[in-house]
Every structure is written in C-alpha cells, then in structure tokens.
Amino acid sequence: MTDLDNGFFTAAQSGDVVEGDKLEVELENGDYVLLLRVSGTVFAVCADCPHQDTPLSEGMLDGLILTCPVHFWQWNIDTGDMLGPTELPLARYQVKEINGEIFVRTAAEL
Numbered sequence: 001m002t003d004l005d006n007g008f009f010t011a012a013q014s015g016d017v018v019e020g021d022k023l024e025v026e027l028e029n030g031d032y033v034l035l036l037r038v039s040g041t042v043f044a045v046c047a048d049c050p051h052q053d054t055p056l057s058e059g060m061l062d063g064l065i066l067t068c069p070v071h072f073w074q075w076n077i078d079t080g081d082m083l084g085p086t087e088l089p090l091a092r093y094q095v096k097e098i099n100g101e102i103f104v105r106t107a108a109e110l
C-alpha cells in the first residue's frame, strides 16, 4: 500500500521489525531505509552510513546507539546526532505504525 497523499510508503509488517534488530528495506520511491525497534518504538534512518555509504544494516545496535561496521562511528537513532568529535548527522525519517504495518516518509527528514 502506498499513501502518496502525505508521502508515506509501506515499509514492512510490524512483525518483521524485531526488538533490538535491524531491517533494511527499499521503499516504493526507491529510497533505502533502515528500520530499528527499540523499547517497542520503530525508528527509520538512512540505510547508508553518512561517512562512506557503508550499509548500516551490518552495523551494531546497542539501545539507541547505532555503530557503523567500518570506522565504528556512532549515532543516536532517535536524534540523528553523532557521538564523537565531528558532526555528521544521520538522516532520520518519520514513521507510523498502524494496524500491523509500518509506514515511512522520506520526503522530509526529521
């Protein structure tokens, strides 16, 4: 299902996004997003590392902290803020979870 009126695209079924795990999906508009569930809440961020486009699905998630597998830079998936000496934010997207489905809007970052 696509909800083009407000820019949300179906991203996954709720059961596909497991607590503490990561799921990379391609939306109907061709954007790749990484879905993560922490404490029951689903977050959506850019699937590629903002440093050198490494797939963040291969990274590590510890609570709200996502670590890139290449240079181990870290981001808070709730704020998009980078932890460390530089400021290279991670794009975050709006998420809706309704009736067992997850929808993501990438048209505007949070």
Ligand code: FES
Pocket (backbone or CB within 6 Å): 049, 050, 051, 052, 053, 054, 068, 069, 070, 071, 072, 073
């Ligand atoms: S490629 Fe991800 S931190 Fe360098």
